Amino acid sequence: MEATRWLDERQDHAWRGYRRMRRLLDLELARELTEDAGLSEPDYDVLSDLSETPQGRLRLSELADRMLWSRSRLSHHLTRMQQRGLVAREECPDDARGAIVVLTRAGRNAIEAAAPGHVAAVRQHFLDLLTPAEVEALGAFTHRVVDHLAQSRAPRPRRGPEA
Amino acid sequence: MEATRWLDERQDHAWRGYRRMRRLLDLELARELTEDAGLSEPDYDVLSDLSETPQGRLRLSELADRMLWSRSRLSHHLTRMQQRGLVAREECPDDARGAIVVLTRAGRNAIEAAAPGHVAAVRQHFLDLLTPAEVEALGAFTHRVVDHLAQSRAPRPRRGPEA
């Protein structure tokens, strides 16, 4: 039973800033995305990940893993996006259980229309406010944290969005 | 119609790292919080903000503003927390429309039991992985971004979680 080590002043400052920034940045980016392109952030992420593949198609589970989403969440979300015509499902040739998610023409149009504005917003409200050294540091420590967290997940039964 | 300025390599690295870190960190912190203390992150935040006030009581709208939540969201969430006995609502003496949110005994117990473990997790999975200089930089640029975003919100009709 140790005495709790609370955060010192700098840590507290950093932690509060981080959480507040996240919230405000999310609100602003989501707002612009809906207004300008009629997409939510999750929509954008799905389309963006799909469009980064050569064919605009990915196995559902592969996409879920990349996004760190549960298959269930992705399946539900795809159903909704499918109804809007942004993506389609195809059967998987080599695994009859599988589903392949495909970017439709409309989906590609949507992401191509949305991307420039979104990137501009990310710059305007975030990246451009950082010095090059800060951007460099951000890239360095976030990936360090990601690697650390991936450690605790990959080994053993594999916890995760999957539960 | 300008040509889009995409992110250069460092910016892309930083932006992807940031988003991936957020997601993994959220999953891990939320997981530990539920397992160890039976609280969700939103629960924790409500209790935490309340417990930082001298009396453990706040006007609903004041709490919503601090948390950057809509009043609606907070009201719904309080109803649920109230049913679990973590908070209570009181009438506001000087404004009959108002509601005052009060930390109950059980709520205080819950946050006091949860806090040490949560802080430890924040250190372990995040802050302790950063150099002091990185923590310093994080505090600096996040608050810079927060100030910038607060600018775009405060003036004029006041956009926000409020819609």
Place this chain on the structure above:
DNA sequence: GGCGATTCGATGACATGTCAACAAAGACGC
């Protein structure tokens, strides 16, 4: 090849968050 264990994706029930509308009460100008 066959059988048990695992993986895949879908689904329904439920928890949570958003949005628009509302009633009640304050604020303000007159």
Place this chain on the structure above:
DNA sequence: GCGTCTTTGTTGACATGTCATCGAATCGCC
């Protein structure tokens, strides 16, 4: 004081996310 405009918090309908479960298909091992 009075009418109007605004603020406050709640509510219900709906969108989104989570969790447990399921049937179907595959894998692994014999």
